[in-house]
Amino acid sequence: MSNKGDILNKLTQQGYRITPQRIMILEAVEDAENHISAEEIYIFVCARYPNVNISTVYRTLELLKELELVTETDFGDGRVRYHSIKKGHHHHLVCQKCGGIIDVDESVFAPLRESLSGKYGFEADIHHLAIFGTCKKCK
Amino acid sequence: MSNKGDILNKLTQQGYRITPQRIMILEAVEDAENHISAEEIYIFVCARYPNVNISTVYRTLELLKELELVTETDFGDGRVRYHSIKKGHHHHLVCQKCGGIIDVDESVFAPLRESLSGKYGFEADIHHLAIFGTCKKCK
DNA sequence: ATTGCAGCTGCGAATTGTTGCATCTACATA
DNA sequence: TATGTAGATGCAACAATTCGCAGCTGCAAT
Numbered sequence: 001m002s003n004k005g006d007i008l009n010k011l012t013q014q015g016y017r018i019t020p021q022r023i024m025i026l027e028a029v030e031d032a033e034n035h036i037s038a039e040e041i042y043i044f045v046c047a048r049y050p051n052v053n054i055s056t057v058y059r060t061l062e063l064l065k066e067l068e069l070v071t072e073t074d075f076g077d078g079r080v081r082y083h084s085i086k087k088g089h090h091h092h093l094v095c096q097k098c099g100g101i102i103d104v105d106e107s108v109f110a111p112l113r114e115s116l117s118g119k120y121g122f123e124a125d126i127h128h129l130a131i132f133g134t135c136k137k138c139k
Numbered sequence: 140m141s142n143k144g145d146i147l148n149k150l151t152q153q154g155y156r157i158t159p160q161r162i163m164i165l166e167a168v169e170d171a172e173n174h175i176s177a178e179e180i181y182i183f184v185c186a187r188y189p190n191v192n193i194s195t196v197y198r199t200l201e202l203l204k205e206l207e208l209v210t211e212t213d214f215g216d217g218r219v220r221y222h223s224i225k226k227g228h229h230h231h232l233v234c235q236k237c238g239g240i241i242d243v244d245e246s247v248f249a250p251l252r253e254s255l256s257g258k259y260g261f262e263a264d265i266h267h268l269a270i271f272g273t274c275k276k277c278k
Numbered sequence: 279a280t281t282g283c284a285g286c287t288g289c290g291a292a293t294t295g296t297t298g299c300a301t302c303t304a305c306a307t308a
Numbered sequence: 309t310a311t312g313t314a315g316a317t318g319c320a321a322c323a324a325t326t327c328g329c330a331g332c333t334g335c336a337a338t
Contacts, residue, residue, distance in 0.1 A: 021286085078323080155315080198296095283336100303315090
């Protein structure tokens with residue numbers, strides 16, 4: 001499992017630069033207990049390094065996403081949330097009635113992925129998905 | 140298969156009103172060849188009935204979605220698209236390299252739905268999903 | 279240590295979609 | 309046919325995210 005140094009190396013190797021802003025944003029995502037929004041990252045970073053711009057936060061998250069260092073999930077509450085890939089791939093079942101979220105291991109989606117690959121030759125890139133529906137309690 | 144009259148009846152039965160705006164918006168979705176965005180619906184409606192407001196379009200689509208008359212799909216290009224339910228449930232495989240879209244029958248997702256129901260008691264509400272990945276050609 | 283410059287940042291404006299509220303209207307009832 | 313009112317609309321403000329651009333900076337090569 002990679003640590004912060006490895007991630008910074010990965011950036012350098014691909015021709016990207018290490019900047020204080022990027023380090024802080026990366027730390028914010030890594031330190032977060034759960035999925036964290038761009039706004040929350042912004043607040044976190046500003047606390048120690050004022051004058052960071054929210055658009056830099058968005059741009060850095062975009063970059064980290066491309067490098068597959070973070071994943072993005074839309075929980076349907078009007079803002080997208082981010083999560084370090086170090087904490088593993090998983091999916092979320094979002095109950096549209098009570099708002100509860102159930103975490104689901106990636107393995108549940110393996111048959112679907114195989115089926116799409118076999119029937120359509122399509123390699124699905126589903127690392128972090130939010131599926132909406134109704135949970136056991138609310139049925 | 141329901142026609143426009145049936146849909147309008149369904150609205151009335153549930154205590155919703157039939158307004159010119161709603162009729163026009165409904166027609167726009169029904170007439171659309173493919174998935175249509177809110178913006179496109181707005182342009183279509185404005186052409187014959189000016190002074191409709193874009194927020195009415197969004198609110199009407201929200202309503203039609205709740206009544207399960209249209210489905211909403213996020214193709215990841217920054218805008219959500221809508222589709223009449225009359226044209227059947229299906230899903231989309233979006234290639235992140237060439238941008239191509241493969242339509243997939245809903246049945247492919249049945250095992251996943253059963254698995255989520257069996258293991259977690261969660262009734263997944265997946266009628267129209269866009270799955271990202273790499274298609275056969277671009278592999 | 280200096281320099282060159284591609285890549286990065288901050289800022290402000292634009293874009294896309296949502297919400298609050300005052301006004302209006304479809305339609306059930308009288 | 310007239311009326312009351314819950315539901316619908318238009319408008320403008322708001323929120324989340326993206327974009328253009330001028331100036332700044334990390335870092336590789338001197």
